[in-house]
Each structure stands twice: as structure tokens, then as C-alpha cells.
Amino acid sequence: MLNAETPRLKFALYGAHSDLGSALLVELLSRQHEAVALLDELNSMTARPGLRTKPGDLFDPLSVSESVAGMDAVICLFNAPRLPSTDALTGESRRDFYQAVEALLLGLERVGVSHLLLIADFPAIEQQPEVEAALQRLAAHPLRWTLVDTPSSGDLLTIEALAAAADSGDDNPYRLLQRIAAGIVDELEQPRHIHQRIRFRD
Numbered sequence: 001m002l003n004a005e006t007p008r009l010k011f012a013l014y015g016a017h018s019d020l021g022s023a024l025l026v027e028l029l030s031r032q033h034e035a036v037a038l039l040d041e042l043n044s045m046t047a048r049p050g051l052r053t054k055p056g057d058l059f060d061p062l063s064v065s066e067s068v069a070g071m072d073a074v075i076c077l078f079n080a081p082r083l084p085s086t087d088a089l090t091g092e093s094r095r096d097f098y099q100a101v102e103a104l105l106l107g108l109e110r111v112g113v114s115h116l117l118l119i120a121d122f123p124a125i126e127q128q129p130e131v132e133a134a135l136q137r138l139a140a141h142p143l144r145w146t147l148v149d150t151p152s153s154g155d156l157l158t159i160e161a162l163a164a165a166a167d168s169g170d171d172n173p174y175r176l177l178q179r180i181a182a183g184i185v186d187e188l189e190q191p192r193h194i195h196q197r198i199r200f201r202d
Helices: 019-030 061-068 097-111 129-139 159-166 175-189
Strands: 010-014 034-039 051-055 073-077 115-120 144-149 196-199
Touching (some): 010 019, 073 097, 129 144, 144 175
Parallel strands (some): 144 196
């Protein structure tokens, strides 16, 4: 919940179609921020007050810049299924971490968005050569970035299910997921780990 001193902020999210993506949207909206879900199919998510959808290709710098212009920060859940990442020419899905990081860095810089939260299951991928190269590229860049280490999540929970569960108190089966989402939004509102890696795990 926002207090009188907390500004309403705008956040773009890659990876809305995942458990954590839904939890982040619920948390952002509950704090009265504006959330923009970046999707390959705009009709795959129902619009609601405070939530907009926009098209966006995570792996194309121009698309990134057009999708995130005017945002206060960008959240990217690289773990998420159904990332907007289908190659228009081949129809194949792209999952190259280096290409995503490069597109984010170039796209955010182009439109003056200075804050990125990049979320992935880093212990599972950090030994891959393209991930090592991407992290080196990120470390040398002046963008205000934070890496968030969380396990991979599924794509079963909807915003409606999580919002209803949040009202169930001690009977809420998704409290851990929602605590992780709250911690991530806390970092967005008051960044304390710029150029650092933070960890949210069971």
C-alpha cells in the first residue's frame, strides 16, 4: 500500500505468464503502481485497472526500447515460459541469455530507462558460456541493474488466484511466492542492491 510519500511508479515486466510474474503483478497493483506486461499475444492477459499490455520482443533492442519507453524500471523473468521471443522469420523460440541481456542494455539505454531487475535461476545457468559472457557485459555497463536469483517457476497461477489467496490469511498456500514478489517490489521502490546479486529461495 502506498503512503503519501511513496510515488506511483511505472514498471514493465517480461515474463508475466508465470507464477512469479502473476505474483509480481498482484504486488505492484496492490501498491498502486502501474504495471505493463510485455507480451507476444496481447489478448493472453485480461486488462484491469493499473495493468496494461504491450507487445515486446525481449531479444530485439528496437522492440525493447519501444516497449519500455517511459518506464521507471524493467523487470525481466528469464525463467518464465512464453517470453515474447518468437523469431518472425523462422517462427522458432529464442532463449539465448546473452542476446536478451544485450537487447535490454541497448534498448533501455536508448530511451533513458536506467533500472533493470534481471531474474533467473542463476545457479542452474551461470556456467553456460553465453551466460558468463552476458554477466561480464552487464558488469561493465553503467545501467543500474540488480540480479535476482530465484528458482524457475511454472505458469499455472493466475492474477485472480493469487489475489484471492492473499486475502485468505494463514490459509494462503502461496505465501512464500508472494513474499518473494514483495521483496522484489521493495527493491524496485527503494533500490539497495544496485550492481549486486540478491537471492530469494525456499
